[in-house]
Amino acid sequence: MKQRIITALILAPLVIAGIFLLPLKFFMLFCAGIFLLASKEWGGFVNPKSTSSSIFYLFGFALAITLMLLPIERLWSATGIHPVVESGLIVTAVWWLISLFLVATYPKTNALWANSKAMKSLFGLLTLIPFFWAMIVLRSINIHHDFYYGGALLMYVFLLVWAADTGAYFCGKRFGKYKLAPNVSPGKTIEGFIGGTVSAMLVAFVASILLDIPAEKMGLFFVAAFITTLASALGDLSESIFKREAKLKDSGNLLPGHGGILDRIDSLTAAVPIFALTYLLWLA
Secondary structure: OHHHHHHHHHHHHHHHHHHHHOOHHHHHHHHHHHHHHHHHHHHHHHOOOOOOOHHHHHHHHHHHHHHHHOOHHHOEEOOEEOHHHHHHHHHHHHHHHHHHHHHHOOOOOHHHOOOOHHHHHHHHHHHHHHHHHHHHHHHHOOOOOOOOHHHHHHHHHHHHHHHHHHHHHHHHHHHOOOEEEOOOEEEEEHHHHHHHHHHHHHHHHHHHHHOOOOHHHHHHHHHHHHHHHHHHHHHHHHHHHHHHHHOOOOOOOOEOOOEOHHHHHHHHHHHHHHHHHHHHHHHO
């Protein structure tokens, strides 16, 4: 626990500084670094018996292609977000619905994908590339008029997820009785999930005031927060089935006391794109 706290105390200020202080292009490089580290760990899900870096190169190449097809300067226009980005986020929402099916039916349906390196690679691309672009999209919202607004939105999503994780942990320890997904992650409970959701809604309430959300959009803001919280739990459970199939306790060992990069961003990989989509459709 001590090592876990020390790592968190080092990482948290770095993440916050990266979100609020880096110019957009440098923030993009920061996110690309996270993406590449996570890609290397995903290779362990695809083929846990090999040290091959083929997945790392494949994912890096795929990200480079998207950057060439959609330069950062073309993310926004006078009419709003680039339609390719919006379509990509909608496809991402479909992927997370598929992921929900995979989690809910595990292990009955794992035969459909567990022995296919191509399928597991595709799942990784659908998880990590939208996460990268959603981070950039949220950070760039209104950046030319208010440099910190997009950072505040992104930080809000991080706080939602952290509050949900923390509330779930403590409520699960104190009140946990009924298993949430026993075949996927036996330690998670329904009581913990409820406690995490309540904690996240408290964060949303404070954020609605600080972000000055208009009264007519307040209801949609809380619906978006609730959906984002559900997505964060799904992201966690989704990574769990891949780790379980690969017989891995952690995705890596880069972060002492925490495991790997994927272990820290699993909830965010779903929460950030889903919030970005709901924000663009309902709140922008």
